[in-house]
Amino acid sequence: MSYGVTTIDVHKKLKLDKRQGSENWYVRLTLDNGKRVVKSTKTDDLEEAKVRAIELYHETKARIKNHLPAQTRKFKHVAEYAMARMQRELDEGGGKQAYKDYFSALRIWLIPYFGDTDVAKIDLAALTAFDAWRTETNKKPFSQSGINNHNAALNRVLDEAELHGWIVKSMRPTLLNKGVKSESRGSFTDAEYKKIYTALRSWHKKTKDKKAAATREVLRNYVLFLANTGVRHGTEALRLRWRNIEWQENGGERYLVVNVDGKTRKRSAVARDTVEGYLDRQSTLNPALSYDSFALLIAAKCNEHVFTTRLGAVANIASLNRAFNALLDDLGLKIGADGKSRTLYSLRHYYATRDLKRGISTHALSKQMGNSTAMLDKHYSKYSPLLNAKMHSGRDMRKIQKKEAAANGGGVVATAFNMLTAGKLDEAGLLAALGVERQNYVVTEEIAMKALAAKNDDLIKGDTLLRILNG
Structure with missing residues (x-):
């Protein structure tokens, strides 16, 4: 690959290039993993360019030794990469509609504030300062949902930076949200x-x-x-x-x-x-x-x-x-x-x-x-x-019980009292058949009338009648 019209070897992995259309020298450093760091020395003087190239070499080596990315990028540059990736996903029919909200958050808030900041330098202190600036600019505290949208957009930029090796995972800050808790909108009757x-x-x-x-x-x-x-x-x-x-x-x-x-x-x-x-x-x-x-x-x-x-x-x-x-x-x-x-x-x-x-x-x-x-x-x-x-008041339970008693209880009640009359069922058996001891026992009009008739015919005692009527 051609890097310019003139190339000077500083040493094995460090070169200086003079590009067409520019008088300044560009330093090109090849890392051990094969990737290259290219940066302008911002000077057209060869000796000065060599000094700056050596400085970049030692600075980069030190960053790698301390487990930091070999190079970084300005926030605006990384944000443009992130927005381009999201737009491609949308164009291909994927992505999320929320991406459009992220674009607004980046263009209106994040890029204006962080644009010229190295993405690797966005830490807790930087986020705290941004939050103060955002609140002052907005004239009032942001809602939690609004800040969540900003954080989601910022995360997309940090994802992009990590993907390109401009930050490492350990450098990613914990995003803040001290916004005002949003209340649900009203409804209608x-x-x-x-x-x-x-x-x-x-x-x-x-x-x-x-x-x-x-x-x-x-x-x-x-x-x-x-x-x-x-x-x-x-x-x-x-x-x-x-x-x-x-x-x-x-x-x-x-x-x-x-x-x-x-x-x-x-x-x-x-x-x-x-x-x-x-x-x-x-x-x-x-x-x-x-x-x-x-x-x-x-x-x-x-x-x-x-x-x-x-x-x-x-x-x-x-x-x-x-x-x-x-x-x-x-x-x-x-x-x-x-x-x-x-x-x-x-x-x-x-x-x-x-x-x-x-x-x-x-x-x-x-x-x-x-x-x-x-x-x-x-x-x-x-x-x-x-x-x-209706459910919490228990009315639905009472209605169910009455329906069950009306639908199913009639046959059981009639059979139980017929067996009592025929001498095939005693008073204890009658009480059990009617379900007097059960929690959902309901005294229907039919049960009351048949119990009174049975007492009148001396088929049951007074205390049995009271147990049937009172439950």
Whole structure:
């Protein structure tokens, strides 16, 4: 490999190169493992360049002896490598949608602060200083979720540096997160949700602005879609294209399935049956679509975005947020009874609470919503007492006992008293057959009437009657 137009041997593994287009000398050091360290001496004087080359040689040897990387790179340089790798994964259909959040974290926060710092010099002190700068720049403490995103992005850069040998594992610092614990967004009651979708039927007519009206038309279908699929607002829903929606069969039944590119991975979410109507109405807004039926649209695997306005523009997150917040203000629903603000993301919480109320397990719900069961337990465990109030109160147990007694007890009761009348069963046997000593014993009207008749016929004693009646 040619390294320049002129090469000077300093010694066996150390050379100086003069490159075309540059007057400065570059030092080239070949390590024992065959890798090379190339660095500018920043001088065109040969003797000075030799001195700096020798300094680099001894410095590199010392780093290797102390189990440090032979060379390092500026943070910005390594971050560019990391972002290029993540972008390749996305282009190839892999990676995670969260990578796009990492790009923002790197460009807005990490590179501006650490850009000219050697990646090997990012330690606890550097991270502490960064945290102080970030808080001051942001004018308020970051949330834990925001800092987690920054840490994930930083880890990608450190992974890249370790991969190239610019840091060693022992040098990686423990990342900090002293952010403010984020609170879950508010949800809606069934009555509030009904109030919202009812108002949306005509809300687009209450503005003369064409763009605002077009956004509000989409908002109606968008709200109903979010509340009946559990799909994430913005990150998942607004990226949807018609080709991502399909019919799937299971057990002889047909279901509408939405294939989303989630926050952490791709998944398929089964939509509630009503979503077909909402999406069919939404499709009529897009002037680029012309299909005779919803079935033909789905079969066509069209690449158009689902949530497109009648003006031909894809609805954007800012416009939808603004429109929905204005609607909540008009309806007096912006703040819930729990004091929490509600947003479009609250419709995802509404979906989750409705499913939990129906008895859907957190495991099944996690597959639908793209969350871990631990995350669902963390955010929704506080709702469980009320969502399962009937179970916790014991009413469901009493109803089950009464149903069992009505369904199964009649035959046993009649047989037991018939045997008593025929002299084939004594009082102790009667009590055992009725289950008087069992914990779930229930005195039905039939048992009471037959016991009283048996006492009237002197078939049982008074204390036996009381035990049957009182349990």
